[in-house]
Amino acid sequence: MKKIILTSVAVAGVLLMTAPAHAVDSTGCGLGSVIFKGQKGPLMQILAVTTNGTFGNQTFGITSGTMGCDPNGTVTGGTGKLVFAFLENNMDQYAFDASRGSGETIDALAGIMGVSSEQVAQVSKEHFNELFPDENVQVLAVATNLMNLLNVAA
């Protein structure tokens, strides 16, 4: 529920920011989609500090972090879902780490997939242009390609 709210906020934000010519479906799950912004301005920040607000419902459990970027359920399997959920939330940082061949997201992905960081780093850097062919690349494609390149079963 919480994620749905955040996603709606994010999507609404994206909608407001993009020109009308842009298709809705190509904006939500690419670079820059994790934008749920901080409270703006000193006043809003002071107000936010007083409450340490958590937006969302009150059913206890782990909030999964899924943003709904795989509506057709293409990604299956435990590892695949974990890789996908991670990239949904960290795609911009992973793109950065892939381009330079090191970084924490590479270590995290290696941990999830059960391969070495060096391997993920090397493959990500070498195949950067396949993983990120253009600026509107979607997270689903990145996750699938990465797992294929590393021969990791979903």
Next chain:
Amino acid sequence: MRGKRVLFILNGALFLFFLIPSVQATFVAHSPEWLALGHYRPSLFGVKSTIDSENFFLASDGKTNPDAELNATLQLFQSNDTETQCRFPARYQFLKQKKLIQTPFPDCSKYEQFKKDLNPIGITLLYTDAYMNNPASLFGHTLMRIDIPEGRTQLVAHGVNYGAFVDPNENGILFAVLGLTGGYMGGFTVKPYYDIINTYNNIENRDIWEFHLNLTSRELDFFVAHLWELGHTQTRYFFFTENCSYMLMEFLDAVRPTLKLADTFPAQTIPLDTLKAVYQTDLIDRVQYRPSRQRRIAERYRHLTSNEKKELLNYLETLQLSPQFTPTQQAAILETAYEFIQYQWTEGKTDLKTYRRQTFKTLQNRTKLNTPSTPPAIQMPSPLTAHHSARITLAQGFERGNSFQEIQIRPAYHALTDRPNGLLNGSEINFLNTNLRYYDALKQLSLQQLQLVEITSLSPWNALFHPFSYTIKTGINRNWNPKTNTYGYTYDLSGGTGLTIELTPKLYAFFLGETGMHYGGFLPHNLGINIGAKTGIVGYFNTYQLLIEAERLFSDNWYLNQTNIRFNFTYNLAQNLGLSATYILKDIHPHSNNTFTVGLNYFF
């Protein structure tokens, strides 16, 4: 006869058989462990639990009666209500260990899945620092992380946050009022650590400090079990008292009752103070620092040569790199650019199309370089090195030749001239700063000032970051009237805004436009407004702080048409002890008033 005796003995044994467990239960019900587990705190009549959810209590008077609650819990575990049993794994563990329960814990698939997903190996206390340009956030925030075994990164571990549940569309002012007065319910949420990093490090630009706790494996189990119990409950959220940090204190007490952390915070709970209290208990065994995105950018920028800086600014305009730079230099420029473009995006200063074009181009440029990434290592003094929240100052001074003694009490939190370690340079937030003065010659004690709130933020403006500096103060001040040579009080509200420039990393210069409203029978016509400007420098050196400022205010009210000069030098004797000298010149042409004070500051 003999038979009767046997019966009697049997009776006695039977009696003891029933009595001993109940004595034992009564004893356990008042043990620190059980009281901490039920979050019972001393109240006017006995004890009362902090937790407000009714479903946390099995007995009808469980909130105030730990005996009844214990008996109800024992009954629960003799019943076949496994669903309810599954909600209390920590109580079960404790009572089993006390041998009050013999039955096995039921199969609880949801709870087992929860534990499996968390995959706990340790607990880390997280402390988030202030927003870079907002002294109100200097109080910090604390949360927890449940660490996972994978050695190299905790990104996919889980964070545990206690906060108020708020409607995302809540009106701003209402949000604050309800937050202060207990209008919201608070509760625990568990989410991936990368989510927490995104929120604090990358969106709010606050540093995260990670303090690993030396819990035993049994305590770790108990932590997760108790989190499951508390996760299903809610409690009224009060910003000053029952806030994020306070609940974590009670939580840690439940895990290790000998800590007695909650006892330390009977009134207000400041997150930084709770961190220090935890440190005092020797619970912290290692510290790690995770700088915010803004700090990472600032440090990367600081490490660039002036040519590289120019090239970076040029790159942000053109997305073109000049080939005159070595691959290592290019990598440094591109990486700084990438993080800065991300910063611009989260600050809402760019649109998605531009953002994607800029980031994609920058990554393409970066991936062509086969140079390893070498961001500068960032070291900051830990928040544990910060001075305590309350300050008392004893001072000796002279005002126009009259000597006086002064006592100054400030309950919270940090002044511009206080030692900034673990806090933020150029920031100030004071509440109820109160100053009493005794003049030797007059033999008279008087209230010199009662400042309700003072907030100042001097945040440097540079090529990348453009924060405004500001100041706002309000309170009662005692003033001297040169025409009548008498003293009187005014209620003052003043504020200003402007710019700060970093002359060196330790020395800031600032320029503020100011305006003030002043009210008091002492003033001509009771009321006056003035407007003017202030400029000065503030320096933060290893052992001392320096502040020099000059202010010129104009008004049609002769009294408020004044020039003020202030000089302050504070020498740090220890983390919580400082020596300060202050000189203040107030000039109301053609009269002037000089005050000189030397004092000892103690933080507690």
